[in-house]
Amino acid sequence: MVKFSFLQPGKPAVFKDRFVTKVNEQLIPYSEGETGEIGLIGLPYSKTSISLSQASDAPKTIRASLSSFSTFSGERDRDYEDVKILDFGDVQTHPTEMEESIDRLHISVREMLEKDACQRYIMLGGDHGVSYPSIRAFKEHYGEIGVIQWDAHHDVRNLDDGGRTNGTPFRSLIDGGHLKGENLAQIGIRDYANAKEYHSYTIEKGISVYTMEDVEQKGILPIIERELERLSKLVDVIYLSVDMDVVDQAFAPGCPAIGPGGITSRELLASISTAASHEKVKGMDIVEIDPSKDFRDMTSRLAAAAMLRFMYN
Amino acid sequence: MVKFSFLQPGKPAVFKDRFVTKVNEQLIPYSEGETGEIGLIGLPYSKTSISLSQASDAPKTIRASLSSFSTFSGERDRDYEDVKILDFGDVQTHPTEMEESIDRLHISVREMLEKDACQRYIMLGGDHGVSYPSIRAFKEHYGEIGVIQWDAHHDVRNLDDGGRTNGTPFRSLIDGGHLKGENLAQIGIRDYANAKEYHSYTIEKGISVYTMEDVEQKGILPIIERELERLSKLVDVIYLSVDMDVVDQAFAPGCPAIGPGGITSRELLASISTAASHEKVKGMDIVEIDPSKDFRDMTSRLAAAAMLRFMYN
Amino acid sequence: MVKFSFLQPGKPAVFKDRFVTKVNEQLIPYSEGETGEIGLIGLPYSKTSISLSQASDAPKTIRASLSSFSTFSGERDRDYEDVKILDFGDVQTHPTEMEESIDRLHISVREMLEKDACQRYIMLGGDHGVSYPSIRAFKEHYGEIGVIQWDAHHDVRNLDDGGRTNGTPFRSLIDGGHLKGENLAQIGIRDYANAKEYHSYTIEKGISVYTMEDVEQKGILPIIERELERLSKLVDVIYLSVDMDVVDQAFAPGCPAIGPGGITSRELLASISTAASHEKVKGMDIVEIDPSKDFRDMTSRLAAAAMLRFMYN
Amino acid sequence: MVKFSFLQPGKPAVFKDRFVTKVNEQLIPYSEGETGEIGLIGLPYSKTSISLSQASDAPKTIRASLSSFSTFSGERDRDYEDVKILDFGDVQTHPTEMEESIDRLHISVREMLEKDACQRYIMLGGDHGVSYPSIRAFKEHYGEIGVIQWDAHHDVRNLDDGGRTNGTPFRSLIDGGHLKGENLAQIGIRDYANAKEYHSYTIEKGISVYTMEDVEQKGILPIIERELERLSKLVDVIYLSVDMDVVDQAFAPGCPAIGPGGITSRELLASISTAASHEKVKGMDIVEIDPSKDFRDMTSRLAAAAMLRFMYN
Amino acid sequence: MVKFSFLQPGKPAVFKDRFVTKVNEQLIPYSEGETGEIGLIGLPYSKTSISLSQASDAPKTIRASLSSFSTFSGERDRDYEDVKILDFGDVQTHPTEMEESIDRLHISVREMLEKDACQRYIMLGGDHGVSYPSIRAFKEHYGEIGVIQWDAHHDVRNLDDGGRTNGTPFRSLIDGGHLKGENLAQIGIRDYANAKEYHSYTIEKGISVYTMEDVEQKGILPIIERELERLSKLVDVIYLSVDMDVVDQAFAPGCPAIGPGGITSRELLASISTAASHEKVKGMDIVEIDPSKDFRDMTSRLAAAAMLRFMYN
Amino acid sequence: MVKFSFLQPGKPAVFKDRFVTKVNEQLIPYSEGETGEIGLIGLPYSKTSISLSQASDAPKTIRASLSSFSTFSGERDRDYEDVKILDFGDVQTHPTEMEESIDRLHISVREMLEKDACQRYIMLGGDHGVSYPSIRAFKEHYGEIGVIQWDAHHDVRNLDDGGRTNGTPFRSLIDGGHLKGENLAQIGIRDYANAKEYHSYTIEKGISVYTMEDVEQKGILPIIERELERLSKLVDVIYLSVDMDVVDQAFAPGCPAIGPGGITSRELLASISTAASHEKVKGMDIVEIDPSKDFRDMTSRLAAAAMLRFMYN
Numbered sequence A, B, C, D, E, F: 001m002v003k004f005s006f007l008q009p010g011k012p013a014v015f016k017d018r019f020v021t022k023v024n025e026q027l028i029p030y031s032e033g034e035t036g037e038i039g040l041i042g043l044p045y046s047k048t049s050i051s052l053s054q055a056s057d058a059p060k061t062i063r064a065s066l067s068s069f070s071t072f073s074g075e076r077d078r079d080y081e082d083v084k085i086l087d088f089g090d091v092q093t094h095p096t097e098m099e100e101s102i103d104r105l106h107i108s109v110r111e112m113l114e115k116d117a118c119q120r121y122i123m124l125g126g127d128h129g130v131s132y133p134s135i136r137a138f139k140e141h142y143g144e145i146g147v148i149q150w151d152a153h154h155d156v157r158n159l160d161d162g163g164r165t166n167g168t169p170f171r172s173l174i175d176g177g178h179l180k181g182e183n184l185a186q187i188g189i190r191d192y193a194n195a196k197e198y199h200s201y202t203i204e205k206g207i208s209v210y211t212m213e214d215v216e217q218k219g220i221l222p223i224i225e226r227e228l229e230r231l232s233k234l235v236d237v238i239y240l241s242v243d244m245d246v247v248d249q250a251f252a253p254g255c256p257a258i259g260p261g262g263i264t265s266r267e268l269l270a271s272i273s274t275a276a277s278h279e280k281v282k283g284m285d286i287v288e289i290d291p292s293k294d295f296r297d298m299t300s301r302l303a304a305a306a307m308l309r310f311m312y313n
């Protein structure tokens, strides 16, 4: 029985082409016992940012940007509408207790993983500080972990000057014994965006570092392939951590720490596709998008496009 | 059993003060048999606009703005959290068939009224063209209708030059026999915003017209009171039609036809409060907000505030 | 013979309601021998501004804003479509020669007045510096001149610190013998927006000064009426000089020197109406609108509305 | 006789370097009997858009952007100031009758072509829906037609779900028998921007499809050259249809359907240059620019630059 | 000896009129032993905000806005260039330790007061949470304290739901015994912006509450005068706490919680002037301006204008 | 002795990581006798611009953008914190005397060079007109001069049509005998951005011109290397003049004359690095950034990144 001719209370009125499946339509709120290919969780926290950041708003804008994409890849002639995405929602953080909030992120990622409901997971930040609790949870669940980090910055600052900020996640992970230095690869590191002390730290800990000059000279795809091969021998699971400021400011204008000389949108999408094709890759976070600084949600759209390259393989 | 500590899949994570009821929390998607005080419906259509307009996006931003308001009036020491608002959703319009879309608006308002589920109704435009199908539906349901229109413009243009646009709703209603001229009161009409021909039309049809000069001289509240009294003797039901461009551009920067010399936000809110206190008033539409032109959704916030003055009485 | 069904090469395609005359349609490029009620000229110069200003773009945006208004006043039941407005165009200034540019403004206003083509004239700035050459030209053409200046500032700075800037027009006029101090009335002067030295200068020269406190206490209309009466006994012609920063920043957000505590849009429009009703009033300039800083051309729209109050009387 | 020293009523005051010819100065309003190299027409319609679009404003901003370019190519050491551009103006559409408006576009392009006044034509949209009437008119005038379409999308949606929208022009053309599938080449098609059903349709109809992966692998110029050669054997006339959303959102931020991973501004300009060098190419449309969403008219500037590559060969 | 003709390394190059003293030129960095009329301190903290806020940037923009004002009041014919303003700088907060940051605010205001260097103090927030440590420090230094609060909100939320946020300062102060309920006056409280529970709390604690309706009916100046008289009998010192969201969104568009129906800029400035004229008034904070949300720093300009009304008496 | 716990009057409160040296911290206001590697001077003038420009604001935003960069290059494993940058401040220009202002720029650069305090210098414009006085001063100080100019435009317009504008610096230099045509190399010249007459002038004077097509075909680095080698044989000193509009509008959205088809941010940075590695290179100016037109100071950030490539070698 249709109650109304053109109204569906509780559902938005949007134009529907019967042959098009929008990615956002594939998101199903997780319910007990449900399983799917992809698990999605929002980690909306950015009070740990050194500079002012509203990155905590990004899970909302990235999810909304999924409505700009369909499930079909023409290049592969493959429709991924069968890929079920379970949405676990956003973690409820605390307005004034910062450590408590970080704990909640950790607990929530762990609780999600413990459901064993999905094959792969996407974590939407938030600032880069959310990778610390997220990667810890992955380590605890899957065992030895390797990380490929897209970033202009090392993010291995000391913790004495400001606590556990968005500049410290990999320092916290390595010093805390959750991640071995040699199991971390950093791609897209920029000149004049880091300090000598932290460069030395990466050498000392055996972190694999690829600068923009490396990307320019060797190409980003061969770099990713090499690291996948190297890491896959050392670890049980590989985690992708995508700080959007690795991308040039022209292509990702909504990051707090925008700057020139980064990778292009095509380089980002192709490199994530390549990385995601490896079976040990189980998780990816996307961080450092501040929607209040963006232009037409461009950076969130790029993030959504990156999600597709991870999900559809 | 709580499945997750800090996650609620399918619900957004927002800060909740246990003592605060946000108005948006009061919106309940209508379901068969449900009753409430207020019925809310979106009429998201603005392709009838003469100038380019994205007013069809306003039902979304106005609803979202309700989250900035609580249910409590300190002036009356009254919490209206018991006022149930049934949300009938937004009418699904047609991308390319314009008359079909107007019919859908008409049918949808009528179907909503026929449920007899609520005491009063709010229609969110859209451009002012939506008042034509909406008021027709009210007339068909309630009988003889009176309208108080807040507007800088008469909206009685001829239909030959452009068909049924956002400049013609009251012409269509009067010429179509749905509304008598003497049953229409127009408040806030501005100089140099209308044509002599249409001014003559208002005189000929017996429309009650109050210019900004009248508002300045007599005050807006006495004008409203006088018209309520006059109309209530002539009609079965009174309908408020609020074109937000009656407000000065400083207070309502998001209308397509912004201009200086209009009423203030306080004058708008107080006048709607006064009008809504009359028991014959059963419906109100709010039209002509184009969110893409607005600053910080100011005009949608003002519309939401106007809704409260109508709903809580 | 109609060459095309729906094309008119050389004319823009805009919706036309047969009964509406838009004010911009009334603008006729001046041609030799033509006469009309109003002469309009653009004085697009703002390199004299102390702070960075693109006020030289305002003649374009104000003219464009005229298309938002019709020729009909409902309050007076009068259609002014018979009022012919001759547009003399914009003065071609020089990219790098500043004194030369000011001379061109002076020469151009004078040449326009010498045509004796119109009864009244509107000069569109530019910054307030354009009032110096403009008022000089009026003085030369009409004889003894009186000026009513809407402004938050005295504009009587010394010329040694920066030459003939937008802060000096009335100093230049008075010290140059073109305008007597007692023939100048300043309305809307704000606290903390001027210097003691210049306050003293106004006293010394006998300038009539009304502060915002005066406006608040006495009302702007009685002030204007008093000054019209006073000046009309002293001078041959009265010139209105409207610096839009007299208006509160909420109503005129596009002025270079915006600030709080100014007059409202209604106070501006009503006061210009009152002033323009005096027959000795022959010219008005509108200055200090920088379209690049504005929001939705609000300030240009207000300027256009002010023009109507001047033209239609 | 010069009437004024620095005024030219009816002409804007702009700085003029005697040796520079701006492209906008080359636009001559068409008058009966006039001939020229290029015919220009505006098709300002976007009510057919599925999503809200103000693309109907683009003819104005693209024409205005021509003032940023001169007629001289240093690479070819050639001044094209002799290339006469006849401007046929913008089609007057109807505010509320959609099919009527599409008819007017069709009639107007046909009437323009029937004048046989120019060698080549540029049509400025509007949304992509305008290509349907435009290409039909070309077909009727020139005979068998081939089309090279720059686009992220196939634009062959079914017509049942929304009528003749901006998602259907090539479906309408092919199903209506105006264009053979094999005579259509699509360049820059993106993954996750289309549906499997429509991908299948392109295969079934024999459309030549090149994805972004093809562009990345083969280069855009070789692709264009191959298609020019192929089409020139099959058709009488080749038409270029440029949907600006083929360009990456960083380079064309003002399209309604922006997204990452598209071609660069250099790839667009070079590929249009290459295409335009073929003598069978007689027409080009540029569509899907919504100036209200753009940043500093960047996308209109890119469109204007694309026009030059088409006009000057 | 002048080293350079037109360079002053270390000082910005700004135009200087010899007779104008800009207020920002009066700011002297505090140094040991220095005394002055006004002490100025920045409390740049807003991580306590419930919603995302960058109010911590406001001390910078408000100070910068002082350069738009001079030291001269024409209404009083008084130049306040002799009023020395000692700038104590901005408190260095901690990136991740929130309680530590609040302590630093408290310690810093207390340390400033203990210098006994000034007669009056201005504290620039930050969000309203900074008033808790600031008013505590005033209480400790001066004795029994009274507060006049300009605000749309009561700010007496419970602390259990989110800790010490920007919604709790007056609850924290009253429950902590630092401020008696009867010593608090709240001006400009808005309907539908508060909860019944907190309204009851204000009654229970004897807080003096004036709603917008009170302001509309009685006028804001008589209200201020009555409260000054009442409080002056009860307390040793009066503190003004100005939450800028008391102002209507049209006049203060840069507050996180903007809304319609508030006071005007003139009402704000006049009421602060009146309040500041009382000798027991020793401190004022200005809070809840988020410069990233503002338009042309309008709200910071209004804050700077409010500072002048407080400083110059 | 620390006077305050968390306050440093006169210094901004910013987060400090003990291991990070921000470039802006390296700026030392020049004082007599001081020496350093780099001298920095602001030439904040743009009233010479043909179109409206606020490029005079760029020295402020570029300096501020230095705070986004550190002194460390990972690619070279080198910390440049020992490179001392002496800041000579900004030239005080005159509000209304244009020639006087240009003289002041000339005198100031010369006075700076005469101090012999630094090895290399950076001049921050302002529009491109500032290169004329700046390069003259370099010529006078160092002898025969060569210039590499990054620009979309030749900048050799005639001086009769507008005097010494931002379109004439290299014409003024060559015709004035300060620079030989063969000692000038222009990189990135764009089609349809120049006039035939000026193209001819570059040929006649023997200027080395590289168009975007050259950049596309040969690569920008080989071009720079060839010109360095050629020029170094002819001149005593090489000066880099970087007009940011050489960069594509997507990467440098804040230039007055933005357009598509320019070089990328990576091409700019790499080419400046290459150029700066030559020991005869002693000066660089960066011009044509108008911060009021920019998005998030992107163009100023790119300029700051370019400065680093010049300073750190």
Ligand SMILES: [Ca+2]
Residues within 6 Å of the ligand: A128, A151, A153, A155, A166, A243, A288
């Ligand atoms: Ca990071």
Ligand SMILES: [Ca+2]
Residues within 6 Å of the ligand: A151, A152, A153, A243, A245, A246, A257, A288
């Ligand atoms: Ca980063």
Ligand SMILES: [Ca+2]
Residues within 6 Å of the ligand: B128, B151, B153, B155, B166, B243, B288
């Ligand atoms: Ca209306």
Ligand SMILES: [Ca+2]
Residues within 6 Å of the ligand: B151, B152, B153, B243, B245, B246, B257, B288
């Ligand atoms: Ca209206």
Ligand SMILES: [Ca+2]
Residues within 6 Å of the ligand: C128, C151, C153, C155, C166, C243, C288
């Ligand atoms: Ca002035």
Ligand SMILES: [Ca+2]
Residues within 6 Å of the ligand: C151, C152, C153, C243, C245, C246, C257, C288
């Ligand atoms: Ca002024």
Ligand SMILES: [Ca+2]
Residues within 6 Å of the ligand: D128, D151, D153, D155, D166, D243, D288
């Ligand atoms: Ca398309």
Ligand SMILES: [Ca+2]
Residues within 6 Å of the ligand: D151, D152, D153, D243, D245, D246, D257, D288
């Ligand atoms: Ca498309």
Ligand SMILES: [Ca+2]
Residues within 6 Å of the ligand: E128, E151, E153, E155, E166, E243, E288
């Ligand atoms: Ca508050």
Ligand SMILES: [Ca+2]
Residues within 6 Å of the ligand: E151, E152, E153, E243, E245, E246, E257, E288
């Ligand atoms: Ca508040």
Ligand SMILES: [Ca+2]
Residues within 6 Å of the ligand: F128, F151, F153, F155, F166, F243, F288
């Ligand atoms: Ca240049």
Ligand SMILES: [Ca+2]
Residues within 6 Å of the ligand: F151, F152, F153, F243, F245, F246, F257, F288
């Ligand atoms: Ca240039």
